[in-house]
Amino acid sequence: METTIKATNLTKSFGDFTAVDKLNFEVEKGEIFGFLGANGAGKTTAMKMLIGISKPTAGDAMVANYKVSTQADLVKKNIGYMSQKFALYDDLNIKENIQFFGGIYGLNAKTLQQKYQQVVENLGLENYVKQLVKNLPLGLKQKLAFSVALLHQPKVVFLDEPTGGVDPITRRQFWELIYEAADRGTTIFVTTHYMDEAEYCDRISMMVDGKIKALDTPKALKKEFGAETLNEVFLNLAR
Amino acid sequence: MKKFIGFVKKEFYHIFRDKRSLFILFGMPVAQILLFGFAISNEINNVDIAILDKADDKNSKEIIVNLKASKYFNVLDYLQSEKEIETAFQKGKVKAVVTFDQDFARNLQRPKTSKLQIITDATNPNVANTITNYINSIVVKYQMVNLQQDPPPQLVQSESRMFFNPALESVYMFVPGVMTVILMLVSAMMTSISITREKEVGTMEILLVSPLKPSTVIAGKVVPYIFLSLINAIVIVLLSVFVFQMPIMGSLFWLSIESLLFIVTSLSLGILISTLSSTQQTAMMISLMGLMLPTILLSGFIFPIESMPYPLQLISHIIPAKWFIIIIKSIMLKGVGFSFFWKETLILVVMTIFLLGLSIKKYKIRLA
Structure with a gap:
């Protein structure tokens, strides 16, 4: 298998405080990798280094075959990103959002038009094309944001708590989109607080105090800790 | 790009x-x-004033006409006694009162004696100052033109010109x-x-x-x-x-x-x-x-x-x-x-x- 993310002793410290301490892990192409941890465990800091907006203090990571320490620009071109905040422009309509976000990744007008039609069709947005994005239901907004993050066909998509504040049905539908993307070979790197979501991942890692304390498939983790649910595993580790 | x-x-x-x-x-x-x-605006226009004319002679009347003629003042009221001055201000209708002494015309010929009094409502000091200056200049101008009299000798006659903004x-x-x-x-x-x-x-x-x-x-x-x-x-x-x-x-x-x-x-x-x-x-x-x-x-x-x-x-x-x-x-x-x-x-x-x-x-x- 091909490796799309490989962290080697990835470390970030702020003064005396080490937020991320020598992370080592690999994520394979097309894999859905869950990145779990309590608030303040260092998830966000680690993710910022992987998406090229924060430089590691020590160690390094390869993302989509580029080093985050020295080739951040190339990393950025080959990844997609969606954050917990709904991050499209509210006062633009669907087409304008797609044109803008696709445009900053260098897609040309013809491709953008194709992508636009594709997205509208896939998500069933026909009734909303004339409206500003702020008038869309939250679930649709999130699906749209995810599709926008995939416009430039990135090798890896980073999802930072993508389903915050969404009902379970919509969350389920959102995960169907994630599976589809993974089937097409896109690697998914997702942080979440929802344990049911963690169950959907191929493998999950649990971060405590800047270190990865456990990394395996959900099934193997439950077995290892003798727990019924991932929630128990998580509570065991975080304490 | x-x-x-x-x-x-x-x-x-x-x-x-x-x-x-x-x-x-x-x-x-x-x-x-x-x-x-x-x-x-820092300029004054159409300021309401009152007059207390105890002299009631040719000179005082001419000055009043000059005040009325200027675009700066409206003579709103003629007062009868000093007592009315304060009430006039308290009512807030007038911003200034001009009073003429009884022997205004006679004293006009002699410098140094007070002939005319300007009382202003100084709740806004800048406006009060400006009003005083405007009334003063109208009176001085009247003196110069109508009485062919030089301004009092102890005064320096200053002539001002406003550069860059002549009309202020x-x-x-x-x-x-x-x-x-x-x-x-x-x-x-x-x-x-x-x-x-x-x-x-x-x-x-x-x-x-x-x-x-x-x-x-x-x-x-x-x-x-x-x-x-x-x-x-x-x-x-x-x-x-x-x-x-x-x-x-x-x-x-x-x-x-x-x-x-x-x-x-x-x-x-x-x-x-x-x-x-x-x-x-x-x-x-x-x-x-x-x-x-x-x-x-x-x-x-x-x-x-x-x-x-x-x-x-x-x-x-x-x-x-x-x-x-x-x-x-x-x-x-x-x-x-x-x-x-x-x-x-x-x-x-x-x-x-x-x-x-x-x-x-x-x-x-x-x-x-």
């Missing part, structure tokens, strides 16, 4: 779809210039000030708000993760506002020329160059503010308290810097608006060339470079 154009286009969508910012952008300049031009139109003083405030407001406040809005809704994160360079993001945010500020500057100049008949004495070329310079100064302040604040509200508060108030109060726009306490005078030096007001007053009112304001321009340039450098550094720290 194509990405940059796409960015600017998006920015214009934001601006034109937000009624609030549209209002600030285009309503404010017009409203402010009209307000300052028409409503707030206060709009001349306000136009440069309003222009400064508007450019500051639009450039600094609007940019800082629009940058922090991206932070607040989370799109800034997406932009930083995208292949766009941070410098492109900032430039894309700033360029639309340079454009809109320039339009504002043009609107203000047109309004002052065509509505208030204010002449532009100096070169339009330098006026545009200096305005552009000041716009860039304000924009760099706006960027700096946006690096310091994470919400639109904070950005707005910092812009209003930290920029607008000093710009209005300490720049010499309304209050002369020379009459401020020394510490405030020192502070005024670091207010960019102060230097810009000096520059555009020189261009608009005095009509002088670059050799007269190169120092002020240099100060602004240095400030701009410093502010830009600082905000870029701040941005890099945030990214590290």
Whole structure:
């Protein structure tokens, strides 16, 4: 298998405080990798280094075959990103959002038009094309944001708590989109607080105090800790 | 470059779809210039006064006619005794009372004796002063013309001429000030708000993760506002020329160059503010308290810097608006060339470079 993310002793410290301490892990192409941890465990800091907006203090990571320490620009071109905040422009309509976000990744007008039609069709947005994005239901907004993050066909998509504040049905539908993307070979790197979501991942890692304390498939983790649910595993580790 | 154009286009969508910012952008300049031009005025016009004429002779009547004839005063009331003076003021109907002594005509021939008294309502000292001066000048003029009498010998006859603003139109003083405030407001406040809005809704994160360079993001945010500020500057100049008949004495070329310079100064302040604040509200508060108030109060726009306490005078030096007001007053009112304001321009340039450098550094720290 091909490796799309490989962290080697990835470390970030702020003064005396080490937020991320020598992370080592690999994520394979097309894999859905869950990145779990309590608030303040260092998830966000680690993710910022992987998406090229924060430089590691020590160690390094390869993302989509580029080093985050020295080739951040190339990393950025080959990844997609969606954050917990709904991050499209509210006062633009669907087409304008797609044109803008696709445009900053260098897609040309013809491709953008194709992508636009594709997205509208896939998500069933026909009734909303004339409206500003702020008038869309939250679930649709999130699906749209995810599709926008995939416009430039990135090798890896980073999802930072993508389903915050969404009902379970919509969350389920959102995960169907994630599976589809993974089937097409896109690697998914997702942080979440929802344990049911963690169950959907191929493998999950649990971060405590800047270190990865456990990394395996959900099934193997439950077995290892003798727990019924991932929630128990998580509570065991975080304490 | 194509990405940059796409960015600017998006920015214009934001601006034109937000009624609030549209209002600030285009309503404010017009409203402010009209307000300052028409409503707030240092001149006096049609002031209501009362007369207590105990002399009731030819001279006093002629002076009253002169007062009435001037466009500055309305004689509202004729009082009968001193007792009525205070009541007249208390009612607030008149701003001044002119009284003539019983032997006004006789005393008029002898200098040094009081002949006429001007009593003013000094709840607004500036207005009271101006009224006194205006009445005085009407009386002195009457003396000179009608009595062919030289002014009292112990007085130095001074003849004043007002340079650069002969009619003492206060709009001349306000136009440069309003222009400064508007450019500051639009450039600094609007940019800082629009940058922090991206932070607040989370799109800034997406932009930083995208292949766009941070410098492109900032430039894309700033360029639309340079454009809109320039339009504002043009609107203000047109309004002052065509509505208030204010002449532009100096070169339009330098006026545009200096305005552009000041716009860039304000924009760099706006960027700096946006690096310091994470919400639109904070950005707005910092812009209003930290920029607008000093710009209005300490720049010499309304209050002369020379009459401020020394510490405030020192502070005024670091207010960019102060230097810009000096520059555009020189261009608009005095009509002088670059050799007269190169120092002020240099100060602004240095400030701009410093502010830009600082905000870029701040941005890099945030990214590290």
